[in-house]
């Protein structure tokens with residue numbers, strides 16, 4: 378029997394609540410599809426930091442690096458200054474494990490209420506490929522005269538030909554497996570250096586190696602408009618780290634809410650593990666109430682199963698989540714039609730068959 382070793386990081390707030398549901402669903406998928414996992418749960422996040430000052434010790438990093446995949450809930454809590462956990466844990470993992478593709482599907486599933494009037498599932502099925510190791514996220518910049526009236530702060534976006542090209546190539550290849558259409562999203566009319574690198578790379582790689590894929594370009598501000606008015610325009614979308622962060626929250630809203638939006642931080646070379654997590658954060662406003670929608674975590678598990686070459690199990694998990702969504706009366710909060718735990722049970726029961 379195939380066995381995979383998974384590292385589990387529930388994290389903060391609703392992170393452990395929704396991750397527990399994904400693990401129940403995983404138990405059911407293992408039974409039904411005849412594979413097994415070993416799992417190590419890591420106590421990382423706000424509680425550990427506040428108790429010990431530790432965010433992500435090197436010894437833990439080394440262990441995580443041995444996993445076949447990492448499942449993460451969410452990190453960040455109001456008790457810890459912003460950035461300590463987000464940068465020290467989440468971004469550190471993405472960067473250190475060179476997970477340069479952040480794959481974020483935006484798909485409206487049947488029966489899910491969307492805030493976009495009249496939008497139907499056939500018009501909303503795209504995949505956003507977010508660059509995940511460069512851009513504004515590298516933490517380059519500085520501050521002069523800190524805390525004075527003369528303060529000056531800079532924050533730089535790092536873009537390398539290597540980094541831009543590899544994520545663009547990944548996106549072109551994905552487009553070939555879908556509807557052969559790739560949109561570059563940037564802001565070339567203002568960001569003259571980075572935008573030029575992205576556009577040239579996009580055109581050169583497309584012309585040379587993916588001539589069958591239709592290319593489109595959209596400025597990021599217009600992207601926010603089109604995602605709402607004409608999402609059918611998009612198949613695969615490639616963009617930089619910060620633009621990708623922003624437009625995928627918008628995508629989450631379009632597909633029914635953050636409680637449904639899944640993601641995979643992929644290292645396509647396999648040199649280090651890939652990591653799967655909901656797009657949403659720790660949702661401190663609803664933590665502990667049983668009001669978190671577990672579907673984003675379950676769909677992230679489905680992406681992990683696909684990554685581990687269990688396409689059948691991945692599909693069964695996705696279908697089960699989609700089925701339960703049609704029975705839900707809200708996509709989060711007290712009126713969902715069941716607690717986080719009950720919804721997890723329902724999805725797991727369907728997967729079990």
Ligand code: NAD
Pocket residue numbers: 391395450451452453454455463467635636637654655656657658659660661662663668669670671673708709710
């Ligand atoms: P958030 O995603 O935690 O919450 C935004 C809104 O969405 C809140 O109203 C929340 O209640 C709701 N929401 C989120 N997940 C939900 C779910 N599963 N079901 C129903 N409703 C849900 O974003 P935020 O409030 O900006 O950030 C809170 C903390 O999370 C911060 O510390 C932030 O840095 C961190 N964060 C972490 C990640 C991550 O770990 N990947 C992602 C985003 C934010």
Ligand code: IPM
Pocket residue numbers: 453463464467468622656658
């Ligand atoms: C996300 C989050 C993270 C990001 C934060 C928590 C660092 O918003 O995964 O979308 O900005 O990438």
Ligand code: MN
Pocket residue numbers: 622623626656
């Ligand atoms: Mn985000």
